[in-house]
Amino acid sequence: LASERRRQRHAGTEEEIKTLARRQMGEQGTASLSLRTIAREMGVTPPALYRYFASRDDLITALILDAYDDLADTMEATRDAAPAETDLVARLFAACMEYRAWALVHPVDYQLIFGNPIPGYSAPSEATQPAARRTLSVFVGMTAEALQRGALALPAAYEVLPGELEERLGGILAGEGYEIPAGALAYVLAVWARMQGLITLELFGHLQPILGDPDVFYRFEIASVLQRADGHPADA
Amino acid sequence: LASERRRQRHAGTEEEIKTLARRQMGEQGTASLSLRTIAREMGVTPPALYRYFASRDDLITALILDAYDDLADTMEATRDAAPAETDLVARLFAACMEYRAWALVHPVDYQLIFGNPIPGYSAPSEATQPAARRTLSVFVGMTAEALQRGALALPAAYEVLPGELEERLGGILAGEGYEIPAGALAYVLAVWARMQGLITLELFGHLQPILGDPDVFYRFEIASVLQRADGHPADA
DNA sequence: TGTACATCAGTGAACGCGCGTTCACTGATGTAC
DNA sequence: TGTACATCAGTGAACGCGCGTTCACTGATGTAC
Numbered sequence: 001l002a003s004e005r006r007r008q009r010h011a012g013t014e015e016e017i018k019t020l021a022r023r024q025m026g027e028q029g030t031a032s033l034s035l036r037t038i039a040r041e042m043g044v045t046p047p048a049l050y051r052y053f054a055s056r057d058d059l060i061t062a063l064i065l066d067a068y069d070d071l072a073d074t075m076e077a078t079r080d081a082a083p084a085e086t087d088l089v090a091r092l093f094a095a096c097m098e099y100r101a102w103a104l105v106h107p108v109d110y111q112l113i114f115g116n117p118i119p120g121y122s123a124p125s126e127a128t129q130p131a132a133r134r135t136l137s138v139f140v141g142m143t144a145e146a147l148q149r150g151a152l153a154l155p156a157a158y159e160v161l162p163g164e165l166e167e168r169l170g171g172i173l174a175g176e177g178y179e180i181p182a183g184a185l186a187y188v189l190a191v192w193a194r195m196q197g198l199i200t201l202e203l204f205g206h207l208q209p210i211l212g213d214p215d216v217f218y219r220f221e222i223a224s225v226l227q228r229a230d231g232h233p234a235d236a
Numbered sequence: 237l238a239s240e241r242r243r244q245r246h247a248g249t250e251e252e253i254k255t256l257a258r259r260q261m262g263e264q265g266t267a268s269l270s271l272r273t274i275a276r277e278m279g280v281t282p283p284a285l286y287r288y289f290a291s292r293d294d295l296i297t298a299l300i301l302d303a304y305d306d307l308a309d310t311m312e313a314t315r316d317a318a319p320a321e322t323d324l325v326a327r328l329f330a331a332c333m334e335y336r337a338w339a340l341v342h343p344v345d346y347q348l349i350f351g352n353p354i355p356g357y358s359a360p361s362e363a364t365q366p367a368a369r370r371t372l373s374v375f376v377g378m379t380a381e382a383l384q385r386g387a388l389a390l391p392a393a394y395e396v397l398p399g400e401l402e403e404r405l406g407g408i409l410a411g412e413g414y415e416i417p418a419g420a421l422a423y424v425l426a427v428w429a430r431m432q433g434l435i436t437l438e439l440f441g442h443l444q445p446i447l448g449d450p451d452v453f454y455r456f457e458i459a460s461v462l463q464r465a466d467g468h469p470a471d472a
Numbered sequence: 473t474g475t476a477c478a479t480c481a482g483t484g485a486a487c488g489c490g491c492g493t494t495c496a497c498t499g500a501t502g503t504a505c
Numbered sequence: 506t507g508t509a510c511a512t513c514a515g516t517g518a519a520c521g522c523g524c525g526t527t528c529a530c531t532g533a534t535g536t537a538c
Binding site: 028029031032115116118120136155157162165168169172186189190192194198204206207209211212216219220221233 | 264265266267268347350351352353354355356365368372391393394397398400401404405408422425426428429430431432433434436437440442443445446447448452453455456457460469
């Protein structure tokens with residue numbers, strides 16, 4: 001069908017625009033995104049881009065949603081790639097490694113999600129929020145499974161939460177249909193925040209002057225937070 | 237002396253420029269900084285600003301250095317404000333609380349230090365690096381003291397480090413003249429990364445959909461990482 | 473296979489805007505005697 | 506206290522630039538019969 005060819009060409013050009021946009025952001029920072037520059041690089045006049053995106057903001061929104069989706073896809077793939085009889089803690093550990101690896105390979109996407117907002121632009125939260133939950137869900141699910149099967153021991157500190165926190169997290173869990181205690185969710189958030197802190201610091205160059213290559217430290221930290229039920233840290 | 241009056245007026249105007257710059261960044265993001273807009277707000281023509289800063293980049297550099305210094309000053313003041321017989325773990329806990337409080341009160345400064353770099357600008361690292369060390373030093377010093385006096389117990393996971401990490405951190409410590417084991421430095425970095433992760437996520441709105449007010453969780457997390465030597469968590 | 477029509481991709485000119493920075497200058501504020 | 510001079514603060518005009526977006530348009534690609 002000829003119209004199918006046309007549609008694919010359209011999608012291809014759309015992808016090309018996004019790729020150039022990402023490259024531009026990678027070189028100049030996420031706040032630097034110029035439609036005219038993209039058009040120039042494509043050998044096309046600026047108004048041509050409006051066939052593909054209604055405005056600069058729409059392009060940014062597309063990039064952000066892509067980033068969320070790509071991260072979630074990657075994490076789900078990592079989860080599903082593990083063979084059925086895998087050590088569940090090892091699988092969790094691998095997911096944490098993959099999380100950082102993704103951030104290092106896709107620094108622009110990572111910044112679009114977790115970095116400074118772009119001046120004059122504000123993301124439509126009704127679109128980004130479900131996309132954001134997907135990634136967190138992978139970690140919650142894997143942690144829940146590891147805890148239920150007894151592979152992972154919930155650290156003592158997370159067994160009893162402050163009442164206010166317990167309530168709040170319990171509400172979230174009920175809404176999402178997870179069958180884990182609130183303490184476990186707190187634990188997942190704690191792991192997530194650790195990864196986030198280390199990755200953000202690394203990405204913006206704050207760890208390198210102290211640590212050289214932050215890789216060893218990251219592995220060490222994740223291993224230490226993922227204690228096995230037998231008391232041994234996860235593989236590092 | 238008349239020249240002194242003039243100097244003070246000059247310094248005052250300089251401060252006014254920086255204040256307006258920070259406000260502008262607060263409203264539009266750190267990447268949005270326009271000299272012309274500042275001049276407009278001051279009721280002055282744009283070239284007038286060149287009496288105070290040689291360029292836009294120089295203004296940004298000044299803002300960044302101010303941010304580093306203000307954070308370090310705040311942390312040092314928190315450390316020194318504690319009465320002599322204070323519980324050393326409580327003092328450390330208070331410092332961690334103050335770290336977040338500073339970030340929330342000065343989001344622009346926090347982003348200038350820890351957020352995305354500004355497009356087309358690159359900070360002179362020979363100036364920012366010593367300023368960055370000051371803040372970390374406060375935490376290293378307080379932790380060292382708490383460990384030495386036996387108020388704080390180094391978590392078991394930090395007693396033995398991977399060889400590569402041990403070496404690297406030992407080198408840093410020797411260079412700075414601290415008398416704590418490398419594991420303790422790793423522990424400080426771990427605490428720092430946790431704070432960083434939680435604060436960054438909060439500042440960019442990623443925790444609120446899950447936690448509502450992240451305050452309780454932050455206190456809980458810091459308390460759990462600062463275990464007393466007697467096994468009880470720090471005051472929350 | 474060929475023709476009439478509809479859709480889509482891209483053009484070229486223009487609008488209105490804001491930006492950092494330079495330059496030669498005026499007028500005010502300070503200093504020295 | 507008054508005058509001659511130096512320094513500093515701020516002006517006004519201009520340079521050269523880039524930006525997002527609109528509009529009426531041409532030419533190519535597809536569809537229907």
